[in-house]
Amino acid sequence: MTPATSPVASIEELNIAGRRVFVRVDFNVPLEAGTITDDSRILAAIPTIRHALSEGARVVLASHAGRPKGKRVPELSLEPIGARLAERMEVEVLLTEDCLSEAAGKVVADLRDGQVALLENLRFHPEEENDDEGFARELAKLCDVYVNDAFGAAHRAHASVSALPRLVPERGIGLLMGQELTALDRLRQGAPRPFVAVLGGAKVSDKIGVMTALLEQVDALLIGGAMANTFLAAQGLPMGSSLVEEDKLPLARTLLQRAAERKVKLLLPVDLVVADGVDAPVGQVVTTSEVGTDDMALDIGPETLKVYREVILGAGALFWNGPMGLFERPAFAQGSLGIAAAGAECSGFTVVGGGDSVAAVNRGGVAERYDHVSTGGGASLEYLEGKELPGIEAVRP
Ligand code: ADP
Ligand code: MG
Numbered sequence: 001m002t003p004a005t006s007p008v009a010s011i012e013e014l015n016i017a018g019r020r021v022f023v024r025v026d027f028n029v030p031l032e033a034g035t036i037t038d039d040s041r042i043l044a045a046i047p048t049i050r051h052a053l054s055e056g057a058r059v060v061l062a063s064h065a066g067r068p069k070g071k072r073v074p075e076l077s078l079e080p081i082g083a084r085l086a087e088r089m090e091v092e093v094l095l096t097e098d099c100l101s102e103a104a105g106k107v108v109a110d111l112r113d114g115q116v117a118l119l120e121n122l123r124f125h126p127e128e129e130n131d132d133e134g135f136a137r138e139l140a141k142l143c144d145v146y147v148n149d150a151f152g153a154a155h156r157a158h159a160s161v162s163a164l165p166r167l168v169p170e171r172g173i174g175l176l177m178g179q180e181l182t183a184l185d186r187l188r189q190g191a192p193r194p195f196v197a198v199l200g201g202a203k204v205s206d207k208i209g210v211m212t213a214l215l216e217q218v219d220a221l222l223i224g225g226a227m228a229n230t231f232l233a234a235q236g237l238p239m240g241s242s243l244v245e246e247d248k249l250p251l252a253r254t255l256l257q258r259a260a261e262r263k264v265k266l267l268l269p270v271d272l273v274v275a276d277g278v279d280a281p282v283g284q285v286v287t288t289s290e291v292g293t294d295d296m297a298l299d300i301g302p303e304t305l306k307v308y309r310e311v312i313l314g315a316g317a318l319f320w321n322g323p324m325g326l327f328e329r330p331a332f333a334q335g336s337l338g339i340a341a342a343g344a345e346c347s348g349f350t351v352v353g354g355g356d357s358v359a360a361v362n363r364g365g366v367a368e369r370y371d372h373v374s375t376g377g378g379a380s381l382e383y384l385e386g387k388e389l390p391g392i393e394a395v396r397p
Helices: 040-054 079-089 101-109 133-140 163-167 175-188 208-215 225-234 246-262 302-313 334-345 355-363 378-384
Strands: 020-024 058-062 093-095 116-118 145-148 171-173 195-199 220-223 265-267 271-275 284-287 296-300 317-321 349-352
Touching: 020 040, 040 058, 040 079, 040 175, 058 101, 079 093, 079 116, 101 116, 133 163, 145 163, 171 175, 175 317, 175 349, 175 378, 195 208, 195 302, 208 220, 208 246, 208 378, 220 225, 220 302, 225 246, 225 296, 246 265, 265 302, 271 302, 296 302, 296 334, 302 334, 317 334, 317 378, 334 349, 334 355, 349 355
Parallel strands: 020 058, 020 145, 058 116, 093 116, 145 171, 195 220, 195 317, 220 265, 317 349
Antiparallel strands: 271 284, 271 296
């Protein structure tokens, strides 16, 4: 199940000098009306690009952004992304009109030393998401060497990630992908003990796979967020008008039972911050047996945070995914910010993954105190579950 020392080649081992190196990156940054609101994914790709340039490669970058659903959507053009990359790297970035060879071929052929080409949004073509062979063959015309550095897209069998690398004999992974796999492999294979996982977020149904898999590996599983409501309800506690997945109650009971059998410390909140709705300016702290009919549980309470914090501080390895509450609202952010701070103080090996959890860690200003902040939400969960990622399988020699 676990291809430990995966024989995938790192870009550092590939012969790239003077060659066209196609680098699949994850430039799927949050865009609001064409403006980038967070460029951390762009920054994360820079080390690989710099490495390739310093080796004398001609770099061809490709990415998707948003969900244009196979059509050209001007607001989802990679133009502002290319401009930001150029500004951050201080190199010239040439955006092609389209990602197919007819439009991109000339730009790529004319690339000079130190210049970088960026192909227009791959998802402007429906063939990208369909893992289409013909589309992959078109892209293959633009590359001598293929490098996947898009961890955030590695769990999707899309053409630029799956069909394409199989057509390019010389292939491997970028530096960012390498770091992601090294960090997550450390958790997959003999994580330092005690191994503590913190899971939160909106739905149990999103995280059944990872929760089931983690129950077999961890020493403690701390649950928060709306997901905790379903577990509390499964134990017969009244949850008022909180989000509860009624159809997942039997599953929650099965998971609680499995935790007991394995002697995993599965912790649920003992107190909660409740309010009469998500727009309430402040919440009220109640114990888990005091949730009223009109109450919505929107964060873990201070007593729960204290207990979780202690467990986190004693962890040999920590994996956190999913906020502890509706952290987008200051009134319900204390639980998530408290967990972010505890993880930062933990002296063990600490990893955080997931778009919203990473946002919470950034908001807390503690990201650099984690050993690894994953750029992939879905991909990190699937990889930790023990699944093979299509984007990794496709670059194996
Ligand atoms: P991640 O992106 O880190 O994987 P998820 O997407 O699973 O996390 O969950 C994040 C979302 O869950 C956030 O929008 C957050 O507001 C919401 N959420 C967490 N706890 C609650 C709660 N108690 N009630 C309502 N929404 C919640
Ligand atoms: Mg999310």
